Amino acid sequence: MRSAGPDTGRWPVDDVVARLRAPGGYEAFAERVRQAGCCRRPVRLSGRVTTTGPTGQPVVLFDTATLPDRVLLKACGTRRETLCPPCAAVYRGDAFALVVAGLRGGKGIPDDITSHPAVLTTFTAPSFGPVHRRRSDGTCHPTGLRCPHGTALVCGRRHADSDPVVGQPLCPDCYDYEGAVLFNAGVSELWRRTTIYALRELGRLAGLSVRQAERTLRLSYVKVVEFQRRGSVHVHAVVRVDHRGDEDGSPPAVSGELLAGALLAAARRVSAPPPGPGSAARLRWGSQADVAVIGDSDDGRRRAAAYTAKYACKGSDADGVLDHRFRGGVPHHLELPAHLRALAETAWRLGDRPDLGHLRLHLWAHTCGHRGHFLTKSRRYSTTFGQLRTDRQRWRVEHGHAEGDQVSESPATGQWRFEGVGYRSTGDAWLAAGIAEAERLGRRAAWEDRRWASATSPEPGSSPVEVS
Ligand SMILES: [Zn+2]
Ligand SMILES: [Zn+2]
Ligand SMILES: [Zn+2]
CATH class of the missing domain: 3.30.70 (Alpha-Beta Plaits)
Structure with missing residues (x-):
C-alpha cells in the first residue's frame, strides 16, 4: 500500500521506522499524540511564545523547535464521530456534563x-411523502394508493432496523x-x-x-x-x-x-x-x-x-x-444514497434562489438545509462548552499535562504558523491510531477497575458514555 500522506511515494513502514529512529523516538512522538488527545487529524502549528522579563528583555517560554518535527499538534476538536472518534468522545463528555449540570447541579449550578x-x-x-419504515407492528405500508406517477405506494415487507431502504421514499417523484x-x-x-x-x-x-x-x-x-x-x-x-x-x-x-x-x-x-x-x-x-x-x-x-x-x-x-461543506454543488463522486443526494442537491439549488438568500443554503447543503x-x-440552562474547555485546560495545566495549553493560558504573546492538518505521513497516522487505541483500552480498563472496586455508580467524568 502506498502512503496517502503528503510525502507520497514512501511506504508507511519506512515512515514508522524513520519515526522510531528520530530524536526521542517513539516516546517523544507518542507524548505529542497523547497531548493532542489522540486526535485523528490534528492541526500542526509551529511557532513560539514569548514574554517580557523583569528587565524588559524578551524571554522565550515555549518554542516548537524543541518538539518532534518542530510542530505542536492541536486537537481538531470536532463533535463528529465519523471525523475523529477521540475528539468526538471529548465533545460527548462535555455535552453530557453540560446537560446534566442543568438537571442535577454542578459546574456553578x-x-x-x-x-x-x-x-x-x-x-x-x-x-x-411516504417512506419505507418499520412501524411498531413491524409493517411498512401494507396498503396504499397509486400515485400520479403510476407507482403503487405499497410495501408489504417487514424491514429490519438496519435495512438501508428504511427512510427512502416509496416514490421519489412524489417526495x-x-x-x-x-x-x-x-x-x-x-x-x-x-x-x-x-x-x-x-x-x-x-x-x-x-x-x-x-x-x-x-x-x-x-x-x-x-x-x-x-x-x-x-x-x-x-x-x-x-x-x-x-x-x-x-x-x-x-x-x-x-x-x-x-x-x-x-x-x-x-x-x-x-x-x-x-x-x-x-x-x-x-x-x-x-x-x-x-x-x-x-x-x-x-x-x-x-x-x-x-x-x-x-x-x-x-x-x-x-x-464537509460543498464548494460548487454536491460532488458527483460522493457515495450517497439517492434520497440523501436529492436532499443535498435540492438544498444547493434553493441556495441559488434570491428570495431564500437569507437562508444561505449553499453553506448548509451538506446538512440538507439544517443551519448552525x-x-x-438557552443562556440560563447551565454552563457552556467554552467554560468546560477552559476548566479542562486549567486542570491539565495544574497537573502538568499540557505544554500547548500552558501556552494559551499564559499572558504572553504567541506567534503561530499553520503548517497543515493531519499527520505528516501514513506511517505517523498508523502509529497515532495505535496510541489512541492503547489509551482507549487503558481508560476502559481503569473504568472497569473502579466499577469493580466500588459498589457506587461511577463519577460523572468517567461515565459509560465516554468509554462505550
Ligand atoms: Zn480530533
Ligand atoms: Zn417498505
Ligand atoms: Zn409518485
Whole structure:
C-alpha cells in the first residue's frame, strides 16, 4: 500500500521506522499524540511564545523547535464521530456534563436545581411523502394508493432496523424535497416559537395571565437535533422551568406534568412563517411528539442527560459522507444514497434562489438545509462548552499535562504558523491510531477497575458514555 500522506511515494513502514529512529523516538512522538488527545487529524502549528522579563528583555517560554518535527499538534476538536472518534468522545463528555449540570447541579449550578420540574421532549418533522419504515407492528405500508406517477405506494415487507431502504421514499417523484429542506432550515425558528407558546400555555394551565407568565416564569432548555433516516431533523430537548430572575433559586409552583402538557399543546398549535415568498406552507411539527417528565431521582436525571448527549455527535448521515461543506454543488463522486443526494442537491439549488438568500443554503447543503449548531441551549440552562474547555485546560495545566495549553493560558504573546492538518505521513497516522487505541483500552480498563472496586455508580467524568 502506498502512503496517502503528503510525502507520497514512501511506504508507511519506512515512515514508522524513520519515526522510531528520530530524536526521542517513539516516546517523544507518542507524548505529542497523547497531548493532542489522540486526535485523528490534528492541526500542526509551529511557532513560539514569548514574554517580557523583569528587565524588559524578551524571554522565550515555549518554542516548537524543541518538539518532534518542530510542530505542536492541536486537537481538531470536532463533535463528529465519523471525523475523529477521540475528539468526538471529548465533545460527548462535555455535552453530557453540560446537560446534566442543568438537571442535577454542578459546574456553578446549585444542587437543588433537582427540584425544578423538567421534561425530555422529542418533536419530529411532518411527512414529506411516504417512506419505507418499520412501524411498531413491524409493517411498512401494507396498503396504499397509486400515485400520479403510476407507482403503487405499497410495501408489504417487514424491514429490519438496519435495512438501508428504511427512510427512502416509496416514490421519489412524489417526495416534497423542497418542503423537507425548508423544514430543516426553519426548525430553529419553529423551536423558538414553541418555547414562547409553551410558556404562555404553562401560565394558562397554572392560572396566570400571559403577562404574569412571561414576567414570572422562564423555560430553560438544551436541545439537540438528530437526523432521521429520511433526512429530516428531529429535535430532542431537555426543558426545565425556573423563576424568571432567580433561575437557580426555588422552583416555581408548577409540576412536571403541567410543563409536559404545555409543551405538547404548543407543539400541536405552533407554526412558523414560510421561509420565503415562493414557499406557501407555514412550518409545523409532525404529529409524532413525545414528552416525558424527568423525575427528581439522580439516576433518572443522568439517563435523560446521557440520552440527549448521545445525539450531539451525530451528523447528517451515518457514514460521514456529508461531514464537509460543498464548494460548487454536491460532488458527483460522493457515495450517497439517492434520497440523501436529492436532499443535498435540492438544498444547493434553493441556495441559488434570491428570495431564500437569507437562508444561505449553499453553506448548509451538506446538512440538507439544517443551519448552525447541533446542540444549543438557552443562556440560563447551565454552563457552556467554552467554560468546560477552559476548566479542562486549567486542570491539565495544574497537573502538568499540557505544554500547548500552558501556552494559551499564559499572558504572553504567541506567534503561530499553520503548517497543515493531519499527520505528516501514513506511517505517523498508523502509529497515532495505535496510541489512541492503547489509551482507549487503558481508560476502559481503569473504568472497569473502579466499577469493580466500588459498589457506587461511577463519577460523572468517567461515565459509560465516554468509554462505550
Ligand atoms: Zn480530533
Ligand atoms: Zn417498505
Ligand atoms: Zn409518485
